[in-house]
Amino acid sequence: MLNTLKPQPADKILALMGQFRADPRETKIDLGVGVYKDATGHTPVMRAVKDAERRLWETETTKTYTALAGEPAYHAAMAGLILGDGLPVDRVAALATVGGTGAVRQGLELIRMANPDATIWVSDPTWPNHLTILSYLGMKTRPYRYFDTETRSVDIAGMMADLSQIQPGDVVLVHGCCHNPTGANLTLTDWAALAALLEEKGAMPLVDLAYQGFGDGLDADAAGTRLLAARLPQMLIAASCSKNFGIYRERTGILLALTPDAATRDLAQGTMAYLNRQNYSFAPDHGARLVTMVLTDAGLRADWEAELEEVRTGMLALREQLAAELRQLTNSDRFDFIARHRGMFSRLGATPGQVEKMRDDHAIYMVGDSRLNIAGLNATTVPILARAIVDAGV
Incomplete structure (x- = not known):
């Protein structure tokens, strides 16, 4: 019976992750997967969550x-x-x-x-x-x-x-x-x-x-x-x-x-x-x-809100830096929308061909519709992305 199953279309983002892992270039940048990362590329356990887990481990008496x-x-x-x-x-x-x-x-x-x-x-x-x-x-x-x-x-x-x-x-x-x-x-x-x-x-x-x-x-x-x-x-x-x-x-x-x-x-x-x-x-x-x-818990909540605010403002700073880099490189304000957008994602407006060129020439991985994950950047890689965007003719 199971041999009658039909193959399902591959998830494009998961496929992109596989391509990224297989790329041997040390300069590669992953802007595809929709997961928050800090400046080191790590997705950390938040302080308040870690503290809550410690308390739970000490007090939990059942897994029913x-x-x-x-x-x-x-x-x-x-x-x-x-x-x-x-x-x-x-x-x-x-x-x-x-x-x-x-x-x-x-x-x-x-x-x-x-x-x-x-x-x-x-x-x-x-x-x-x-x-x-x-x-x-x-x-x-x-x-x-x-x-x-x-x-x-x-x-x-x-x-x-x-x-x-x-x-x-x-x-x-x-x-x-x-x-x-x-x-x-x-x-x-x-x-x-x-x-x-x-x-x-x-x-x-x-x-x-x-x-x-x-x-x-x-x-x-x-x-x-x-x-x-x-x-x-x-x-x-x-x-x-x-x-x-x-x-x-x-x-x-x-x-x-x-x-x-x-x-x-x-x-x-x-x-x-x-x-x-x-x-x-x-x-x-x-x-x-x-x-x-x-x-x-008042203490845990205050610490969680503080760390979440650090995450939020960090992504806003990356947005502002990328928009500023592109403004300088292009001598125009056409990429200022990046600073106005919110959250992890922005859609650049690049064609699939331009996205592919950024991947081939600069090892920058983003979804084919040009959605990029801002949290995949840091202060060092923002100028690299900005140059790649300009070089691709976006």
């Missing part, structure tokens, strides 16, 4: 299962982090998931159970896994314009024009901050316009919040999500702890469902727990427990 939906303390800590002081506790259902990807998948499964005919509107471009999961689930999708390739900013007019066609019961998948792959973010004015449209059309947002704290700060990065929560009767939020807590391999995520009332919350909570049971029964707890400890 936790609840199907995860621990209530984790739900409360993450809901507070995402939704802030305006958290409507009696209207929020929560589900611990296997990473942010698991949260997206469970959110889409929940939508499919609630309305199999829903169309999921997805930004063009978006994180490739959004599209592959939707395709695998057989859900209806439509793209909406998002990125203006000329200005390298959000095409809000095109976005709103496309979304004016949404129907009641449709779902708009939107990046909460640090848009992947472009780095271009909605303004609060844009978020307000989106909220008004969703309210008018009777559609629901699914916010993918994978990078809270990596853009403009923890609260600023959640501001758009909080605005939607304040305006709309229901929404879904899929959040990841991989980046802002640096616990990629612990696979820690959460799905939040904002519901119109407490009765609907209970219904959603039961259904979400059912989805976990059908998929993997109990979500991993180790990472979720560490996150809970960090968020609920």
Whole structure:
């Protein structure tokens, strides 16, 4: 039977990682994989997480299962982090998931159970896994314009024009901050316009919040999500702890469902727990427990926020340095958008041929659509990348 399986397309980023590893050049630079790295190219364990792990090792007495939906303390800590002081506790259902990807998948499964005919509107471009999961689930999708390739900013007019066609019961998948792959973010004015449209059309947002704290700060990065929560009767939020807590391999995520009332919350909570049971029964707890400890201990939280701020401002400094280098080399401001973008990624606007030339001539590895991971740079390699961009004719 297994010989009837059909080969699946290779993941382009994983394939790029393999090419990078095989490249013998000592000067090679990896800007492809979407993982935070410090100036030495290392993805460190954050201080507060390390401290929490030490405390957990000393105090944990069992490895038995936790609840199907995860621990209530984790739900409360993450809901507070995402939704802030305006958290409507009696209207929020929560589900611990296997990473942010698991949260997206469970959110889409929940939508499919609630309305199999829903169309999921997805930004063009978006994180490739959004599209592959939707395709695998057989859900209806439509793209909406998002990125203006000329200005390298959000095409809000095109976005709103496309979304004016949404129907009641449709779902708009939107990046909460640090848009992947472009780095271009909605303004609060844009978020307000989106909220008004969703309210008018009777559609629901699914916010993918994978990078809270990596853009403009923890609260600023959640501001758009909080605005939607304040305006709309229901929404879904899929959040990841991989980046802002640096616990990629612990696979820690959460799905939040904002519901119109407490009765609907209970219904959603039961259904979400059912989805976990059908998929993997109990979500991993180790990472979720560490996150809970960090968020609920004043000392650990202060240290975590301080280190996260160091990470965020470090990436902003690299953006500003790269934009300045390119301004000097080109005697123009056409690359200033790099400094305006937020998060780990920016899309340069290079052609696949230009990306290949940078790889062949300068050992610089980025995704074929010219998405580059700013966190793969350091102060020494920024000038190398800038020269490669100019030499490739971008």
